[in-house]
Amino acid sequence: MSSSSVRLHPKASSCSDPTPASTPARSLPELRVRKALSPPQPITRREAIILGLFAVVALTQGWSGAAITHSLPFVQDRFEWSDARVFDTLATVRAFSLLALALSWYGDHRGRRRPLLIAFVLLPLGNLVTALIIDPIAFTALQSIARIGTIALASLAVVVLAEEVEPGIRSYAIGIYALFGSMGTGLGLLLRPLGESGPDSWRLLFALSAVPLLAAPFLVRRLGESRAYVQQVVRPGLGAVLRAPHGRRFWPMAGLAFAISAFTAPAANLALVRLENDLGWSALTASLMLAAASAPGVAIGLLVGGRFADVAGRKPTEAVTIVLGVVGGVAFYFLENGVLMALAIFVSTLGAFGFTPAFASHRAELFPTEIRSTASAWIVNASISGGLVGFAAGRFVVDAWGLPVTMAVLGGILLAVSLLIALLPETKGLHLTPDAGETFSPPGAMTA
Numbered sequence: 001m002s003s004s005s006v007r008l009h010p011k012a013s014s015c016s017d018p019t020p021a022s023t024p025a026r027s028l029p030e031l032r033v034r035k036a037l038s039p040p041q042p043i044t045r046r047e048a049i050i051l052g053l054f055a056v057v058a059l060t061q062g063w064s065g066a067a068i069t070h071s072l073p074f075v076q077d078r079f080e081w082s083d084a085r086v087f088d089t090l091a092t093v094r095a096f097s098l099l100a101l102a103l104s105w106y107g108d109h110r111g112r113r114r115p116l117l118i119a120f121v122l123l124p125l126g127n128l129v130t131a132l133i134i135d136p137i138a139f140t141a142l143q144s145i146a147r148i149g150t151i152a153l154a155s156l157a158v159v160v161l162a163e164e165v166e167p168g169i170r171s172y173a174i175g176i177y178a179l180f181g182s183m184g185t186g187l188g189l190l191l192r193p194l195g196e197s198g199p200d201s202w203r204l205l206f207a208l209s210a211v212p213l214l215a216a217p218f219l220v221r222r223l224g225e226s227r228a229y230v231q232q233v234v235r236p237g238l239g240a241v242l243r244a245p246h247g248r249r250f251w252p253m254a255g256l257a258f259a260i261s262a263f264t265a266p267a268a269n270l271a272l273v274r275l276e277n278d279l280g281w282s283a284l285t286a287s288l289m290l291a292a293a294s295a296p297g298v299a300i301g302l303l304v305g306g307r308f309a310d311v312a313g314r315k316p317t318e319a320v321t322i323v324l325g326v327v328g329g330v331a332f333y334f335l336e337n338g339v340l341m342a343l344a345i346f347v348s349t350l351g352a353f354g355f356t357p358a359f360a361s362h363r364a365e366l367f368p369t370e371i372r373s374t375a376s377a378w379i380v381n382a383s384i385s386g387g388l389v390g391f392a393a394g395r396f397v398v399d400a401w402g403l404p405v406t407m408a409v410l411g412g413i414l415l416a417v418s419l420l421i422a423l424l425p426e427t428k429g430l431h432l433t434p435d436a437g438e439t440f441s442p443p444g445a446m447t448a
Contacts, residue, residue, distance in 0.1 A: 037303045040310045041168045050164050051173060053222055055180040057120060057157050060212035062184025064124045065150035067209040068093065068143050069269050070188045073276050073283070074195045074202035079136045083273070083398065089140050090269060091391045094384050096144035100151035104377030105238055107156050108370060112226045116156040121216055122149030128210035131203040151384065155376045162364035163228035163372075167429050168310060170365075171317075175306025175357035182298040182353065189291045196283040228369050228432055241367065241375040249366045250375060252420040256359070257379050258386035259417035260322070263410040264352060265387030266394045267329045271345075274403060279336065293342035297349030305354030309361060313428045315421050317358035322418045324351025326411040333404040365427035372432075 043051070068090075076086055103115040126146025133139055158174060165173045188209065195202040241250050275286035301321070309317040328348030335341045367375040390410055398406050 036307065037300075038307070039169045039172045040307055041166070043169060043173075044166075047165050047169070047173065050161070051176055053219070054157060054161055054177050056212070056215050056219065057116075057153060058177045058180035059184040059187075060120060060124060060215070061150060061153045061157070062181035062186075063188050064127050064146070064184075064209040064212060065153075066185045066188050067127050067130075067206050068146075069272070070192050070287075071195055071202040071205045072269070073272055074205075075139070076273075076277075078199050078202060079139075081136075086273070087391050087394055087398075090265075091388050092140050093144045093147050094265070094387050094391070097147035097151045097384055098381050100148045100155065101238075101374075101377045101381055103148075103152040104155045104159075104373045104380075107159070107373040108236070111229055111231075112156055112160045112373060113223060115152065116160065117216070117220060117223065119149045119152035119156060120219060121213065122146065123153065124210040124213045125149075127206045128213070131206035131210070151380055152377075155380045156373060158360045159364055159373045159376050160226045162361060163226045163369075163432050167365075167431055171309035171314070171357040171361040172303070172306035174360045175302035175353075178353065178356045178360075179299060179302045182295075182302070186291050186295060186298075189287045192287040193284045230369065236371050236374070238374065241371050241378055246367060246371065246375065249424065250378065252423045253363060253366065253379050254382035255417055255420050256318075257383035258389070259414045260355075261383040261386035262390035262393070263326065263329065263407070263414045266390045266410070267333070267348075267407055270394075270403065271332065274333065278403070289338065289342060290345065293345035294349040297346040298353045301350045301353030301355075302357060306357035308354070309358035310428065313426050314358045314362040314365075315424065315426050318355055318362070318421050319418060321351045321355035321358070322414065324348070325355060326351070326414055330404075330408045330411045333407045362424070362427055365430045365432065366424070369432065 072086065072090075075081070081089070100119070103119055107115045123146050126142050126149060130139060130142040130146070133142060157177065161173060161177055162170055188205070191205060191208060194208075195205045240246065271290060272286055275281040275290070276283060281289075305317055305321060325348055328344045328346070328351060331344035332341055332348060335344060363376055363379055364372060393410065394403075394406050401409075
């Protein structure tokens with residue numbers, strides 16, 4: 001953030017634990033849990049303010065971005081869509097979101113702030129208009145626009161946050177960002193029963209998810225430019241990241257993102273469809289179970305996964321969490337017992353959200369500042385393409401194989417592709433500077 005938007009005393013205080021003398025005696029297990037959930041190093045006051053600003057962005061991304069998923073069973077009933085039509089709609093929305101690349105490219109060439117704010121407004125505004133339409137085609141078009149905002153936020157916010165915090169807590173900070181995003185998603189889940197009261201009550205879910213628009217003026221005033229961004233004299237082209245020397249890092253990351261989304265996109269988006277339409281659960285029961293079972297996995301995964309990535313490294317964290325995510329995600333679709341399904345959801349979310357901060361940090365650290373935002377967007381686009389392929393595969397085989405077998409095949413492919421992690425360098429401890437993607441600077445090089 002620029003000094004004009006975050007004004008702090010030069011010697012910023014740190015948000016650390018109380019001194020041992022002021023801390024009462026605790027049991028060894030409790031201390032171990034506290035250590036596992038705490039940041040690897042103290043968070044400065046400046047970093048805490050930055051995290052507070054991005055918490056607003058994350059809540060919006062989580063709540064507004066998940067509105068289509070939360071309302072999908074109601075929309076399907078209202079428009080009398082088949083399961084195949086649901087696949088087609090989600091695939092179309094994701095295809096159009098590839099256009100978010102333009103906002104990230106703009107972020108590398110003109111600064112991160114403006115495209116980030118545009119994306120922030122685009123998402124809830126698209127949902128607000130969706131609440132007013134009556135045509136299925138307009139529904140798909142407006143959600144495609146909203147999805148562009150979601151994807152641009154996912155790329156730009158992580159890039160700025162990675163550039164604003166110290167490398168020793170980068171994954172942990174991104175984990176906190178994702179945790180607030182999950183809170184937004186959870187809020188949407190809790191509001192889902194409102195969409196069950198009538199044939200058009202799903203509109204209320206989209207209208208409520210537009211509330212974050214009220215925070216736009218606050219962000220315009222407080223959100224400054226990333227301190228790592230420097231205007232480039234020679235501007236790299238849109239495809240620079242795809243070629244040498246950056247391509248040797250880009251393509252393994254893109255392959256991982258593709259395979260992960262090919263599995264997780266249909267697995268996550270069809271969970272409520274399976275519970276409500278296949279197993280006959282009510283919207284309230286399905287939403288509460290999904291929220292209750294996933295919440296611990298989300299919180300533990302993001303905080304412990306972020307800390308583990310900062311301490312042990314990005315690569316081992318990515319490898320372990322992929323296995324957890326696949327095992328839990330596939331098991332969910334084979335089980336019908338509520339308790340066992342809840343356990344599978346916990347394991348799956350533990351893996352998925354433990355992976356998030358490690359991969360997001362890795363993605364930002366592998367590329368220099370002048371192409372970091374574009375590289376991030378290309379990798380996000382690879383993820384979107386993977387989701388499209390996952391939905392397309394499901395579209396053509398789900399009727400013959402069923403959801404469980406379809407998810408198992410996609411999960412097996414992800415486990416095979418995860419071997420690409422071995423081709424990537426470890427970037428733990430990397431300082432991000434305006435002119436280099438991997439500069440090991442002395443401690444304090446990124447301080448305000």
